[in-house]
Amino acid sequence: xxxxxxxxxxxxxxENEKILVSYIKENPEAFVKMTSxxxxxxxxxxNATIYRLCKKMDLAGLSELKILVSAxxxxxxKERKTLDFNYPIHPNxxxxxxxxxxxxxxxxxxxxxxxxxxxxxxRQAASLMKKVPSIDLYTSAGNLFFAENFKFQMQEIGRFVNxxxxxxxQRLTAAASDPSHLSIVVSYGGRGTVIPEIVKILxxxxxxxxxxxxxxAIPFAGAATxxxxxxxxxxxxxxxxxxxxxxxxxxxxxxxYTSYFKLDYDHNVAMKMDYYKKISRITW
Numbered sequence: 668x669x670x671x672x673x674x675x676x677x678x679x680x681x682e683n684e685k686i687l688v689s690y691i692k693e694n695p696e697a698f699v700k701m702t703s704x705x706x707x708x709x710x711x712x713x714n715a716t717i718y719r720l721c722k723k724m725d726l727a728g729l730s731e732l733k734i735l736v737s738a739x740x741x742x743x744x745k746e747r748k749t750l751d752f753n754y755p756i757h758p759n760x761x762x763x764x765x766x767x768x769x770x771x772x773x774x775x776x777x778x779x780x781x782x783x784x785x786x787x788x789x790r791q792a793a794s795l796m797k798k799v800p801s802i803d804l805y806t807s808a809g810n811l812f813f814a815e816n817f818k819f820q821m822q823e824i825g826r827f828v829n830x831x832x833x834x835x836x837q838r839l840t841a842a843a844s845d846p847s848h849l850s851i852v853v854s855y856g857g858r859g860t861v862i863p864e865i866v867k868i869l870x871x872x873x874x875x876x877x878x879x880x881x882x883x884a885i886p887f888a889g890a891a892t893x894x895x896x897x898x899x900x901x902x903x904x905x906x907x908x909x910x911x912x913x914x915x916x917x918x919x920x921x922x923x924y925t926s927y928f929k930l931d932y933d934h935n936v937a938m939k940m941d942y943y944k945k946i947s948r949i950t951w
Contacts, residue, residue: 669782670735671695671743672896673724676882683716684723695740699733742778750775753906769910776911779898780918783882792877792893793926799849799875803829803840805865806853809909810916814853817920823942824928824935834861841865844874851877855912856903857885866890879919881912895919 668676674688690710691698698706703714706729717729726732752775755768796802802821804814811832818828831837838861844850850869854862857880869876870890878891881899888894898915928935 668785669739669742670724670732671739672782672882677723680723681716681719683712684720686710687712687716687720691736692743695736695743699737699740703729739782742782752900752911753902755907755910772910773914776898776900776914777918779900779911780915783896783898784919784922785895788893788895789922789926792895793923793930795849795875795877795893796923796927797930799847801829801844801848802826802851803831803844803848804851804853805831805837805841805862807859807861809913810853813913813916813920816917817924820924821927824938825942826927837861837865838868841868841872841874844869844872846873846875848872848874849877850874851879852891853879853916854885855881855897856883857887858903863887879916895923 671692674692677684677688680688687706687710690706694709701709703717706712706717707714721728721732724732726735750768750771752772755772756765760768804817806814811830814830818830821828829840831840841850852862852866852869857863863886866876866878866887867890870887875892876890877893877895878885878888879895879897880888882896883899897919898911901909901911
């Protein structure tokens with residue numbers, strides 16, 4: 668996960684630690700060149716605050732923090748470009764302006780998704796997919812198309828993913844789950860009634876849960892075994908369309924698929940080619 672996104676997700680910060688985080692985010696390029704004494708003087712906090720913050724981020728100290736800030740600042744500044752993700756286009760724009768705006772929106776969405784991505788969580792989730800006998804994917808509305816696409820990708824390499832669509836079917840599938848089922852749950856903001864109830868059933872059945880959500884606080888996040896975050900630049904309702912959210916979910920599911928694929932790369936390539944040959948040989 669990008670160090671700036673990690674700072675955004677920190678909980679229980681003191682007021683001085685919040686001041687330090689704000690200073691780093693507003694002055695990332697200057698921060699990496701400063702000594703601890705200079706940082707303390709510029710942000711009006713103590714040396715102890717710097718090292719407490721490092722400890723909360725599981726870092727060895729200021730040097731490691733500065734290295735990570737330096738490595739992440741390029742993507743962070745790209746993501747901070749001014750763009751209204753909810754209303755990216757306006758009625759007086761030309762076709763050229765519209766297409767360039769959409770290009771920028773897509774580029775920033777991928778950058779934001781990468782900034783939020785915890786690579787260890789992704790690795791562990793892919794490994795769990797390989798270990799469990801069953802995979803169920805729960806989502807709703809427009810996200811169902813991306814769930815079906817993920818199901819199709821996995822089926823091409825001989826792995827079935829169950830995607831229940833109807834509400835009753837989702838509840839029934841959750842009720843039938845157990846520790847041998849990996850339950851992938853996609854919910855941008857954790858709203859509605861169905862998904863929270865499904866998560867509760869899955870937790871009671873001790874089914875491992877991979878949660879894919881926005882970076883907002885999700886009421887049932889504690890039930891997740893693993894957690895991946897979508898780009899969270901869009902409003903849940905007040906927007907033209909879910910341009911960024913859709914692309915971010917597709918990106919994460921593709922990352923999950925390719926991470927799984929590479930665990931048995933040669934076998935999966937052979938499986939795809941074998942299926943294709945069998946389909947193409949059909950004659951009447």
